[in-house]
Amino acid sequence: MAHSLVPIWTVILGLGIFIYVSLDGFDLGVGMLHGLVAPSEREMVMNSIAPFWDGNETWLILGGVGLLAAFPVAFAIIIPAVYFPILVMLLALVFRGVAFEFRFKHAGMSRLWDGAFCGGSLVATFAQGVVLGSFIQGFKVDGRVFTGSSFDFATPFVFLTGLGLVFGYALLGAGWLVMKAEGALQAWSRRAARICLIAVSCCIAAVSLWTPLASSVIAQRWFGSASAAFLLPLPVATVATAVYAWRALGHEGAWQGFAASIALFALSFLGIAVSLWPMIVPGHFTLWEAASPESTQAFLLVGTLVLLPVILFYTAWSYWVFRGKVLQSEGYHAV
Amino acid sequence: MTLDPLLLSRLQWVWVISWHILLPAFTVGLASYIAVLEGLAFFTGRAVWASISAFWTRIFAVSFGMGVVSGIVMPFQIGTNWSRFSDTTANVLAPLLAYEGLTAFFLESTFLGVLLFGRKLVPAWLHFFAGLMVAAGTLFSTFWILSVNSWMQTPQGFHVSDGRFFPDDWWAIIFNPSFPYRYLHNVTAFYITTGFVVLGVGAWLLRRNADNAEAGIMVRMALNLLIVLVPLQMVLGDLHGTNTLAYQPAKFAAIEGRYDTVSPLPLTLFGIPDDVAGTMRYAVQIPALGSLLLTHSKDGTIRGLNSFPADQRPPVGPPFFAFRIMVGIALIMLFVAVVGQFMRVGRRLYHSVWFLRLCQWTAPLGFVAVIAGWTTTEVGRQPWTVYGLLRTAQSVTPSLTGADVALSLTLYVLVYLIMFPTGIAFMAGVVARGVNAAGTGPTTIEAGRPIPAYIAPAPLPVGE
Numbered sequence: 001m002a003h004s005l006v007p008i009w010t011v012i013l014g015l016g017i018f019i020y021v022s023l024d025g026f027d028l029g030v031g032m033l034h035g036l037v038a039p040s041e042r043e044m045v046m047n048s049i050a051p052f053w054d055g056n057e058t059w060l061i062l063g064g065v066g067l068l069a070a071f072p073v074a075f076a077i078i079i080p081a082v083y084f085p086i087l088v089m090l091l092a093l094v095f096r097g098v099a100f101e102f103r104f105k106h107a108g109m110s111r112l113w114d115g116a117f118c119g120g121s122l123v124a125t126f127a128q129g130v131v132l133g134s135f136i137q138g139f140k141v142d143g144r145v146f147t148g149s150s151f152d153f154a155t156p157f158v159f160l161t162g163l164g165l166v167f168g169y170a171l172l173g174a175g176w177l178v179m180k181a182e183g184a185l186q187a188w189s190r191r192a193a194r195i196c197l198i199a200v201s202c203c204i205a206a207v208s209l210w211t212p213l214a215s216s217v218i219a220q221r222w223f224g225s226a227s228a229a230f231l232l233p234l235p236v237a238t239v240a241t242a243v244y245a246w247r248a249l250g251h252e253g254a255w256q257g258f259a260a261s262i263a264l265f266a267l268s269f270l271g272i273a274v275s276l277w278p279m280i281v282p283g284h285f286t287l288w289e290a291a292s293p294e295s296t297q298a299f300l301l302v303g304t305l306v307l308l309p310v311i312l313f314y315t316a317w318s319y320w321v322f323r324g325k326v327l328q329s330e331g332y333h334a335v
Numbered sequence: 336m337t338l339d340p341l342l343l344s345r346l347q348w349v350w351v352i353s354w355h356i357l358l359p360a361f362t363v364g365l366a367s368y369i370a371v372l373e374g375l376a377f378f379t380g381r382a383v384w385a386s387i388s389a390f391w392t393r394i395f396a397v398s399f400g401m402g403v404v405s406g407i408v409m410p411f412q413i414g415t416n417w418s419r420f421s422d423t424t425a426n427v428l429a430p431l432l433a434y435e436g437l438t439a440f441f442l443e444s445t446f447l448g449v450l451l452f453g454r455k456l457v458p459a460w461l462h463f464f465a466g467l468m469v470a471a472g473t474l475f476s477t478f479w480i481l482s483v484n485s486w487m488q489t490p491q492g493f494h495v496s497d498g499r500f501f502p503d504d505w506w507a508i509i510f511n512p513s514f515p516y517r518y519l520h521n522v523t524a525f526y527i528t529t530g531f532v533v534l535g536v537g538a539w540l541l542r543r544n545a546d547n548a549e550a551g552i553m554v555r556m557a558l559n560l561l562i563v564l565v566p567l568q569m570v571l572g573d574l575h576g577t578n579t580l581a582y583q584p585a586k587f588a589a590i591e592g593r594y595d596t597v598s599p600l601p602l603t604l605f606g607i608p609d610d611v612a613g614t615m616r617y618a619v620q621i622p623a624l625g626s627l628l629l630t631h632s633k634d635g636t637i638r639g640l641n642s643f644p645a646d647q648r649p650p651v652g653p654p655f656f657a658f659r660i661m662v663g664i665a666l667i668m669l670f671v672a673v674v675g676q677f678m679r680v681g682r683r684l685y686h687s688v689w690f691l692r693l694c695q696w697t698a699p700l701g702f703v704a705v706i707a708g709w710t711t712t713e714v715g716r717q718p719w720t721v722y723g724l725l726r727t728a729q730s731v732t733p734s735l736t737g738a739d740v741a742l743s744l745t746l747y748v749l750v751y752l753i754m755f756p757t758g759i760a761f762m763a764g765v766v767a768r769g770v771n772a773a774g775t776g777p778t779t780i781e782a783g784r785p786i787p788a789y790i791a792p793a794p795l796p797v798g799e
Binding site: 050051052054055057058060061062064065066068069072073075076077078079080081083084086087090091093094095097098100101102144145146147148149150292293295296299300303304307308311314315318321322 | 396397399400401403404405406407408410411413414415416418419421422425426427429430432433434435436437438440441442444445446447448449451452453456457501502503505732733734735736739743746747750754757758761
C-alpha cells in the first residue's frame with residue numbers, strides 16, 4: 001500500500017475542506033447574525049454575501065466528491081453513519097439558498113423567508129458541527145461498511161461540536177461584517193464577534209480536554225510520547241491567536257479580526273488532524289488503506305493541479321470585483 | 336406493513352433527481368441564450384438585447400439558485416443511500432464527478448455573481464465574458480455527469496477486483512459507447528426545452544401587447560432555433576436508440592414492449608404490458624414497420640424480453656409508456672415549429688391568437704419530455720445500476736432501516752413541495768411584470784442583491 005500520491009491528496013482534501021469552512025463559514029455566520037441585526041440593516045447584511053454564497057457552497061460538493069474519489073471507502077462509511085445530520089444540513093441549505101431569491105418577492109412572506117434564511121443557516125451549521133463530532137468519535141464498522149444505526153451519532157459530544165461550530169461560523173460572519181459594514185452595524189458586529197470569540201474559545205477548550213479523556217490514542221498523541229513536546233506550539237499558537245483576535249476586534253483595523261478568526265479555524269483544524277492522524281475512518285482505516293488506486297488518484301491529480309489554481313485565481317478575482325464596503329441601498333461601490 | 340429501505344431509497348432518488356433535472360433542463364439552454372443576447376448587446380450596442388438579457392437573467396438567477404441547492408443534495412444521496420454503489424464504483428466514477436465540480440460548478444457560480452451584479456463594476460467585454468463562462472460551465476457539467484450516467488449504462492475500460500471496479504483506460508471510460516449519443520440527445524433536449532419556454536413567454540407577452548418588440552424578438556429567435564433543433568433531435572434520438580439496441584437489448588425490448596422474438600417485426604403503437612404473463616395485451620400494431628424503423632432493414636428483428644433470464648428483465652410499463660409520451664411530444668413540437676415558420680412567412684405571427692395560445696400551452700412540454708426520456712433510460716436499465724454488472728439491490732446502503740428512509744423521504748417531499756412551487760410562482764411573477772418592468776426604476780433591491788446596473792435609472796455607458 002505504499003502509494004506516493006496519498007500525502008498529496010491528503011493535503012488537497014484538507015485544503016479543500018478548510019477553504020469550504022472558511023468561505024461558507026463566514027456566509028453561514030452572516031446568515032445566522034442576519035436574524036439578530038436591526039431589520040433596517042438586514043438588506044445590507046444580505047447584500048454583503050449575495051455574489052459569493054453559491055461559489056462558497058460549491059466547495060462543499062468538491063469536499064464530498066473529492067473524498068469519494070481519493071478515499072472512497074471513507075465516504076462509503078462516514079456518509080451513511082451521519083445519515084440524519086447530512087439530511088438536516090442539506091434541507092437547511094435548501095431553505096437558506098432559495099431564501100436569497102424568494103424573500104423580496106412576496107411582501108407578506110418576506111418575514112417567513114428571513115426566518116428561513118437565518119434558521120437555515122443556523123441548522124446547517126449545527127448539523128455540520130454534528131458531522132465533525134461524529135467523525136471524531138468514530139463509527140461501528142465491519143469490513144467496508146458502516147454497521148451501526150442511523151442514530152448512533154447522537155451523543156453529548158456532537159452537541160458540543162455543533163455548538164462550537166455555530167459560534168465559530170458566527171465569529172467568521174461577524175468578522176466579515178466588520179470588514180464590509182460601517183457605522184452602527186460595524187460597531188455591533190465587533191461586539192457580536194467578541195461574544196462569539198469567547199464562546200468558541202470555550203468550546204475549543206472543552207473539545208481539547210474531552211477528546212484525550214475519551215480516547216487513549218489521542219491522549220497518547222498529545223501527552224504520552226516524547227514527540228508530544230513538538231506539538232506544544234500548536235496549543236500555544238491557538239491561545240495567542242485568540243488573544244490577538246480579541247484585541248484586533250476591539251481596535252480600528254477592519255480586516256485583522258477576520259484574518260485572526262480564520263487562523264483560529266486553521267489551528268483547530270490542525271489540532272484535529274494531529275489527534276486523528278493517520279486515520280481517515282478513526283479506528284478502522286488509515287489514509288493509505290482507504291485510498292483509491294494510484295491510477296484514479298493520478299488521473300484526478302493532473303487536472304486538479306491545473307484547475308485548482310485557476311479556480312482560486314478567478315474566485316479571488318470575483319472577491320476583488322466586489323471589494324469595498326457594501327451600502328444599504330446602492331449595492332457595491334468600488335473603492 | 337414492513338418498510339423496504341431499497342424501495343424507499345429508490346423512491347427518494349426519483350423524487351430528488353426528478354425535481355433537480357428540471358432545473359438544468361432549463362438553465363443549460365437559458366445560459367447559452369443569455370450568452371448570445373449578451374454578445375449581441377455587446378457587439379451591436381442596441382439596448383433591446385440588453386433588456387431581453389436582463390429579463391431572462393432575472394429568471395435565470397432564481398432557477399440557478401434552485402438548481403444549486405437541489406444539486407448539492409445529489410452527490411450526498413450517493414453516499415447516504417447508495418454507499419455500496421459508491422464503494423464499488425468510486426475508483427472509476429468519482430474522478431468524473433470531481434471533474435464536474437472543478438471544470439463546471441466553480442465556473443458557473445463565480446461568473447454568475449459577476450453576470451448578475453457586476454455590470455457596473457467590470458468592463459462591458461468582461462461582463463459578456465462572464466455570460467460565456469456561465470454557459471460553458473453548464474455544458475461542461477452536462478458533459479461529465481452524462482459521462483458518468485453513460486458509463487453506468489454501457490461500462491467499459493475497467494476491470495473488477497475484490498468486487499470493485501478499477502480503471503484501466505480513462506479515455507474508454509469517459510467516451511463509453513452510449514456517451515456521445517446521450518450527450519448530444521440531452522443537450523439538444525435542454526436547448527429545445529428552453530426554446531419552448533422562451534417561445535411560450537414571448538407569445539404570452541405578445542398576446543398582451545402585439546407591439547412588444549422584445550417579445551417579438553424572443554418568439555422569432557425561439558422559432559428559428561426550434562425549426563433546426565426539433566428535426567435534428569429526432570435524428571439524434573434514432574441514433575441513440577440504435578446504440579441502445581446494440582448495447583442494452585433488454586432495455587430496447589422493454590421500450591418497444593416486445594416480449595417475444597418475431598420476424599418481420601411489427602411496430603407496437605400502444606398496448607397494456609403484462610410482465611407476469613410476458614405479453615402485451617390489447618396491442619395496436621403495424622405489421623413489419625418495426626423492422627424498418629428499428630433495425631433499418633426489411634425483416635430485421637430484436638430479441639424479445641422473454642428470452643432474457645427473468646431476473647435480468649426491466650419492468651416494461653414505465654419505459655414503454657414514457658417513451659411513447661416522449662415521441663408524442665416530439666411530434667407536437669415539430670408541428671409547432673413548422674407552423675411557426677409558415678406564420679412568419681405569412682406575417683401573421685404576432686396577431687394569430689390561436690397560434691400564440693398554442694405556443695403558451697406547449698411551453699412546459701420540454702420538461703415533460705425530459706422526465707419521460709429519463710424514465711425511459713433509467714427504468715429501462717433496471718435491475719442494474721451498472722448495466723449487467725452491479726444490481727440496484729446490491730447498491731443500497733446496508734445500515735439503513737425502512738423507517739430511516741421513510742423519515743428522510745417524507746422530509747424531502749415536504750421541503751421540495753414548499754420550495755419548487757414557490758420558485759415556479761416566483762418566476763411566473765417575474766414574467767408577469769414584463770420585460771421592462773424593472774426599467775421603470777423600482778425602489779427595492781431585486782432579490783436582496785445589489786442593484787445591477789441594468790435596472791439602475793441612469794443610462795448605461797456603452798463599452799468603457
